[in-house]
Amino acid sequence: MRRMTVLLSLLLVAACTSGPEKREVTVFAAASLKDAFTELEKSFESSRPGVDVRISFGGSSDLAQQIVNGAPADVFAAASPSTMDTVARAGLIDGRSEVFAVNTLRIAVPPGNPKGIRTLADLTKPGTSLVLCAPQVPCGAAAKQVATAAKLTFKPVSEEPDVRSVLGKVAAKEADAGLVYVTDVLSAPGKVEGVDFPESADALNEYPLALLKKTGQAQLAREFAELVRGQAGRDVLTRAGFGPP
DSSP states (O other): HHHHHHHHHHHHHHHHOOOOOOOOEEEEEEEEGHHHHHHHHHHHTSSSSTEEEEEEEEOOOHHHHHHHHOOOEEEOSSSHHHHHHHHHTTEEEEEEEEEEEOOOEEEOOOOOTOOOOSSSGGSSSSTTTTEEEEETTTHHHHHHHHHHTTTTOOOOOOOSSSSSHHHHHHHHTTTSSSEHHHHHTTTTTEEEEEOOOOGGOOEEEEEEEETTTSSSSHHHHHHHHHHHSSHHHHHHHHHHHOOOO
16 A cells, blocks of 8 residues: 555656646748847747747758658748748648848958958959859849849859858858858858948848648747747847848
8 A cells, every 4th residue: 555655646746747748840941040040949948838949940942842842840931032932832831921031141251351352343353262152042042143233253162052051161261252141240250251242232132931831830830930020039130130021
């Protein structure tokens, strides 16, 4: 009888001390959103015990293709409407996507700007190693857009799968310059410096967010989207350098 009482007591303690059931919400997000969304992830989890936000960052076009190919995700935040259209055409969006932020390009250079880059045209000078995003990625498409507007032809030494890879090359001094977003330069103080250029106004990147039909956590997905689009999300995005839609 005593053993039974002890066993029941242990079971009661375990039941009282066990936490809430673990729930996961999976977010696919453009690489340029990494700092802002990581902060929002922590905020979301801290206010919802038992909830785990899993965020996969990468090139928007790659993420879109993964979703189309069946990768499980609840929320998708892309760096361009055209990339979101890939998922929409596959019939995988629940409702409509909504633009929640905008971003512009900036030239990233190593600290001290060794090559003295001051303009977009400087990126075409002989002996200047330039790194860009691949053309199918939103930051690559934006680079092509500004080059066309300025009537320039870029000859990059490499084309990277996402904007953070471009940033990493410049920060590691493996390139003299790279075209990234304003937010990327702000995310790496002391590692890179930014050079503004007027042609960036010709390639404003809009960031749409959508809920996905195959979600297993529809309510959590909606709540995360509301956080991103709400005032708390706006404050985080503004600190990261994003503009309002």
